[in-house]
Amino acid sequence: MDELLQQVAAGLATGSIYGLLALALVLIYRSTTVINFAQGEMAMFTTFVAWTMLHWGTYWLVFILILLMAGGLGALIERVVIRPVEGAPTLNVIIVTLGLFAIFSNVATIVWGGQPQAFSHYPINDETVKLGAVVLSVHDLAIMLFAALIMIGLYVFFQYTPLGLAMRATAQNATASRLMGIRVGRMLTLGWALSASVGAVAGMFVAPIVLLQPPMMLAVLLYAFAAAVLGGLDSPFGAVVGGLIIGVTESLVGTYTPKEWLGPEMALTVTVFIIILVLVIRPTGIFGKRVLRRV
Amino acid sequence: MRLSSPLLLRILGFAFLAFFLIYWLPFSHALPDGLPMRFGTYRTIQASIACVWVLVALGLNILTGYNGQISLGHTAFVATGGYTAAILMADHGWPFWAVLIPAAVVSGALGLAVGIPALRLSGPYLAMATMALALAAPQVLKKYDGLTHGTQGISVRGDWSTAPGFIGDMVTQDQWSYFVALFLAVVMTLIAWNVIRGRVGRAFVAIRDSEVAAASMGINVPRYKTIAFAISAIFAGIAGAAYVQIVGYIAPESFNVLRSINFLTTIVVGGLASILGSILGAISFKMVDDISDFLPLGEGPMAEQVPWALYGGLLIVVVTIMPYGMAGAIRRFQMWLAFRKPSERRVALGGPALGIVAAIAVSELAGGSLGIIVGLVVALAITYSLWLPALVRGATRGYGRWVGALRGSRGPPGFVTSEDASDERSDAER
Numbered sequence: 001m002d003e004l005l006q007q008v009a010a011g012l013a014t015g016s017i018y019g020l021l022a023l024a025l026v027l028i029y030r031s032t033t034v035i036n037f038a039q040g041e042m043a044m045f046t047t048f049v050a051w052t053m054l055h056w057g058t059y060w061l062v063f064i065l066i067l068l069m070a071g072g073l074g075a076l077i078e079r080v081v082i083r084p085v086e087g088a089p090t091l092n093v094i095i096v097t098l099g100l101f102a103i104f105s106n107v108a109t110i111v112w113g114g115q116p117q118a119f120s121h122y123p124i125n126d127e128t129v130k131l132g133a134v135v136l137s138v139h140d141l142a143i144m145l146f147a148a149l150i151m152i153g154l155y156v157f158f159q160y161t162p163l164g165l166a167m168r169a170t171a172q173n174a175t176a177s178r179l180m181g182i183r184v185g186r187m188l189t190l191g192w193a194l195s196a197s198v199g200a201v202a203g204m205f206v207a208p209i210v211l212l213q214p215p216m217m218l219a220v221l222l223y224a225f226a227a228a229v230l231g232g233l234d235s236p237f238g239a240v241v242g243g244l245i246i247g248v249t250e251s252l253v254g255t256y257t258p259k260e261w262l263g264p265e266m267a268l269t270v271t272v273f274i275i276i277l278v279l280v281i282r283p284t285g286i287f288g289k290r291v292l293r294r295v
Numbered sequence: 296m297r298l299s300s301p302l303l304l305r306i307l308g309f310a311f312l313a314f315f316l317i318y319w320l321p322f323s324h325a326l327p328d329g330l331p332m333r334f335g336t337y338r339t340i341q342a343s344i345a346c347v348w349v350l351v352a353l354g355l356n357i358l359t360g361y362n363g364q365i366s367l368g369h370t371a372f373v374a375t376g377g378y379t380a381a382i383l384m385a386d387h388g389w390p391f392w393a394v395l396i397p398a399a400v401v402s403g404a405l406g407l408a409v410g411i412p413a414l415r416l417s418g419p420y421l422a423m424a425t426m427a428l429a430l431a432a433p434q435v436l437k438k439y440d441g442l443t444h445g446t447q448g449i450s451v452r453g454d455w456s457t458a459p460g461f462i463g464d465m466v467t468q469d470q471w472s473y474f475v476a477l478f479l480a481v482v483m484t485l486i487a488w489n490v491i492r493g494r495v496g497r498a499f500v501a502i503r504d505s506e507v508a509a510a511s512m513g514i515n516v517p518r519y520k521t522i523a524f525a526i527s528a529i530f531a532g533i534a535g536a537a538y539v540q541i542v543g544y545i546a547p548e549s550f551n552v553l554r555s556i557n558f559l560t561t562i563v564v565g566g567l568a569s570i571l572g573s574i575l576g577a578i579s580f581k582m583v584d585d586i587s588d589f590l591p592l593g594e595g596p597m598a599e600q601v602p603w604a605l606y607g608g609l610l611i612v613v614v615t616i617m618p619y620g621m622a623g624a625i626r627r628f629q630m631w632l633a634f635r636k637p638s639e640r641r642v643a644l645g646g647p648a649l650g651i652v653a654a655i656a657v658s659e660l661a662g663g664s665l666g667i668i669v670g671l672v673v674a675l676a677i678t679y680s681l682w683l684p685a686l687v688r689g690a691t692r693g694y695g696r697w698v699g700a701l702r703g704s705r706g707p708p709g710f711v712t713s714e715d716a717s718d719e720r721s722d723a724e725r
Binding site for chain 1: 359365412415416417418419420422423424426427430431434435437438552553556559560563564567600601603604606607608609610611614615618
């Protein structure tokens with residue numbers, strides 16, 4: 001029982017990271033129906049910038065600066081690269097994000113080298129905390145705390161501020177929103193900025209676990225994509241829940257399935273097949289709206 | 296018969312293509328060895344692998360371009376075909392020609408099995424489900440190593456990849472592999488062409504454009520969507536077998552998720568719902584692999600990273616100015632050409648063609664890279680002298696209009712991807 005709880009807690013911690021990046025994906029998907037495949041690499045890039053800045057600044061100052069810079073980067077990308085393909089088929093926009101993926105991952109390797117770097121100067125120490133029978137590192141707790149804070153913050157922003165309302169309206173029906181006087185273009189830019197910031201937080205929390213290196217976000221991105229799809233691509237809440245479900249499932253499958261023919265190496269495989277099963281039963285994810293089409 | 300007669304032009308074109316594919320690519324040693332891109336063996340292998348990617352792209356384009364179902368899992372099908380071929384050849388001593396059918400059948404069966412749950416999914420949800428397949432494939436291949444030899448992979452190179460009889464004295468093993476791959480690519484292109492032009496292909500397109508409309512016309516939608524998956528997987532399975540025959544080795548990491556994503560990129564850049572597009576996309580993708588041989592970057596990380604960073608930038612530019620891929624751009628060029636004066640038309644077509652022929656001829660005679668460079672310069676000079684006024688006119692109108700002018704406001708007639716239905720969705724929500 002104790003081991004079960006321990007595994008669930010560990011799964012929740014990794015799941016929070018998947019959930020954060022999934023949230024970033026959903027923020028863009030909701031308004032543009034585009035999966036941003038560059039999301040993880042953008043986060044990796046900003047984390048490398050943070051790593052460089054940490055040589056002269058304190059952690060929390062850098063953290064705030066990086067969030068702002070990531071927002072700027074997201075907005076810039078939307079304006080310069082995404083805007084020209086706005087009317088094109090969705091697949092084309094996805095290919096553009098794949099192009100961004102290639103640029104970020106390779107430029108990062110050229111600038112910072114391919115060697116893994118310890119994410120040093122990191123203030124959240126490796127001490128562990130005992131909660132009942134469960135032992136968690138402070139880092140894991142911080143991840144969960146930040147994921148919860150970001151969720152609540154975004155919820156308040158979307159539900160209770162005029163700007164959040166405008167963004168939701170844009171996501172639901174861009175034409176009608178434009179007729180109501182909402183600057184749709186700006187809302188899209190803002191969506192990219194928000195999403196890049198949320199992704200940057202995920203990057204900052206992944207780096208201490210897996211060492212800072214150019215390919216570090218690839219696996220996280222794939223899990224986040226799975227999480228967003230599992231939760232339903234138009235539901236931010238679903239994205240986080242999807243992330244948690246995937247984290248816990250992976251952790252449990254790795255521990256409790258027979259080692260001879262499944263076990264930890266097959267955790268990913270079993271997890272993705274569970275996702276497919278869920279999708280076959282609910283084709284638009286757990287919290288996703290069913291899309292109706294008029295013919 | 297006048298020189299500009301369409302039939303004669305077509306015959307000349309095919310003759311040139313055949314000369315290029317059958318003689319120049321595998322046999323010519325026109326460039327000296329000192330150049331980075333060595334001709335001969337190395338180039339022959341690159342060309343063979345390009346043929347394999349053509350096979351995959353054709354299959355994926357039938358599924359995604361013509362039938363509107365996205366797949367990010369095609370490496371799983373390629374790996375299935377490759378492993379079937381490798382196991383039969385290495386462990387059971389089958390000849391290569393005999394393993395093609397089993398590779399296609401096993402891979403097609405997997406495609407059928409995936410196609411059935413895929414019926415309920417679309418768009419990004421289908422992309423995720425198929426990507427799961429590509430994610431799982433290497434792990435499954437590593438874990439159940441009784442059959443697959445685990446992480447170390449399977450080596451198959453042996454007698455069966457050398458040519459039979461007197462042909463074996465004339466060509467090397469790599470050249471024979473190339474001819475086998477080229478033969479498969481040509482045959483499968485013809486098959487793809489027939490599938491697309493026939494009843495099945497029309498059903499695919501009808502389903503892509505509107506499932507409800509297709510169903511009300513009497514098309515069995517689930518059946519054809521599953522068939523599309525199976526056909527696509529068969530192409531990928533044959534590609535896998537061809538890959539094993541060329542490289543002589545297959546391992547779980549030969550095909551990872553990124554490669555799967557690249558396959559999708561290939562057909563979008565080449566042109567969705569276009570056979571020519573599949574071929575062009577696959578070849579251009581293979582060429583990026585080899586760019587590092589051209590650029591003076593030396594060895595090490597720079598040589599590996601810079602081409603792919605450039606590739607990313609190129610991808611964005613190409614997709615922005617050519618929304619319907621290279622095939623779409625060629626169609627636009629043909630339309631543009633149709634409204635030119637005959638004299639202009641001759642220059643626009645004859646310039647590049649003459650240049651390329653001159654380049655090959657001079658390099659073949661002189662045995663140097665100079666000929667190629669001279670030929671390309673001539674071709675560019677002739678071509679641009681015609682295009683320059685249009686380019687200048689475009690550039691002075693500002694960036695946005697220039698992009699707009701290049702890509703036009705409309706795509707090829709009747710082409711709607713399933714994602715384009717977002718307008719319909721907002722209609723339904725109202």
